[in-house]
Amino acid sequence: MEIKQLQHFSRIAEIGNLTRAASVLGLTQAALSRQVGQLEAELGTELFRRTGRGLVLTDAGQRLLDHVPLILRQIALAERAVRGSTGPAQGNLVLGLPPSLARTVVVPLIDAFHERLPEVTLRTVDGLSANLVELVGTGKLDCSVVYNQPPSDVVELRLLADEELYLVASAATRRAGKALPRSLTLADVATLPLVTAGTVNAVHATLASAMAALGLKPQVVHEIENLTAILDLVRKGYGCSVIPLSGVHPCIGDPTLRLHRIRKPALRCSLSVVTPARASNDVLIAQGTALVRDVVRQKLAQFHKEVEEAIDA
The missing domain is CATH 3.40.190.10 (Periplasmic binding protein-like II)
Known part of the structure; x- marks a missing residue:
């Protein structure tokens, strides 16, 4: 196997079409097809299955693709090591x-x-x-x-x-008829409906662990991985969300949202x-x-x- 063969194989797998891949790589379709054939002959197995929509990896092709990034990265490391530091x-x-x-x-x-x-x-x-x-x-x-x-x-x-976590709420959110204070305790947060990025998310894990230490649990009403969608749900009043500082910063100046500190204890990731x-x-x-x-x-x-x-x- 040659480096160029692996690079071209990876690009074909990414694009899923031999003609478009050849155009991207600056090769003729015949030359690229010949490379695939040579690689398949060397490995003794088919790497792509031809369909009406283009090329789909076979199981063997997928296994090769899984190794290609690591192979190419090791080659790049070797080249940079030879050039010196x-x-x-x-x-x-x-x-x-x-x-x-x-x-x-x-x-x-x-x-x-x-x-x-x-x-x-x-x-x-x-x-x-x-x-x-x-x-x-x-x-x-x-x-x-x-x-x-x-x-x-x-x-x-x-x-x-360490990045601090903040609570983001709708400007219309009320508790006991009053607007939320600028700073909330973790026990306060436990009383609020929350929109989170899911239980496998690191921020949710930090929140759940801190609450568990106080004998509390977060009241999760929606799990959405996309941060933009989370903020849209917060704006519409579906719940509040605990978000890292870097995600909170773009909310500054948004009249539909309010930012709140979390204290006793402060939360950090x-x-x-x-x-x-x-x-x-x-x-x-x-x-x-x-x-x-x-x-x-x-x-x-x-x-x-x-x-x-x-x-x-």
């Missing part, structure tokens, strides 16, 4: 982010990479923290920022910051940077994650100041 990083860095951070730090990150690491192309992917850790471990992501994840043998986690195990000598990952850490910390400090000012206004 001097000078600025170069190449493509694929970064995973939780949805709340993805909404608020992607543009500042791209600006920072453009200014400080101009030879690096940053690509971001958002998802649940547990999924992002898995994608780093399998080589599909170079690094990720995640919430509250346990240690792992296949990745390294380094603490980045730990943010960590995840990198593949034994990637410390990789220049691209080392310089890229260092910049990610700087930008995220700076933005969180700014967000905290502005959210607190908005609550007190």
Whole structure:
């Protein structure tokens, strides 16, 4: 198997159509079809099944596709190691982010990479923290920022910051006929209907664990993974939501929403940077994650100041 064969195989699998894949790759359809045939002959099995709509991976093709990102990443690591660790990083860095951070730090990150690491192309992917850790471990992501994840043998986690959680409610929300106060205790939050991102979400796990320590349980009325949809439900009065600082910040100035501190106790999620195990000598990952850490910390400090000012206004 050749590197180009694997790269082209991966692109065909992604697009699902040989003609379109050939156009994207700048090859003729015949040349790309010949590559697939050679790869299938070498492996002794069919990798694609031809259908009326295009190409679909066979079971064998899916198993190969599962290995391709890790293979290509190891090759990239080797190439960067050969070039040495001097000078600025170069190449493509694929970064995973939780949805709340993805909404608020992607543009500042791209600006920072453009200014400080101009030879690096940053690509971001958002998802649940547990999924992002898995994608780093399998080589599909170079690094990720995640919430509250346990240690792992296949990745390294380094603490980045603690991010405070806030309650977001509709401006019309009342309790005992009165508007909610600026600061709520966790016991107060336990009396409110909540819209959450689901039980596997790190924020929900933090909330449920803190409440359980007080003998309380969150009153979950809806589980929606999409943060935008959660906020839409909150606006319509379906419930309140507990959201990280980075997700709360865009709500400042929204007349339909109110932001509230959570105290006694305050709730925080730990943010960590995840990198593949034994990637410390990789220049691209080392310089890229260092910049990610700087930008995220700076933005969180700014967000905290502005959210607190908005609550007190």
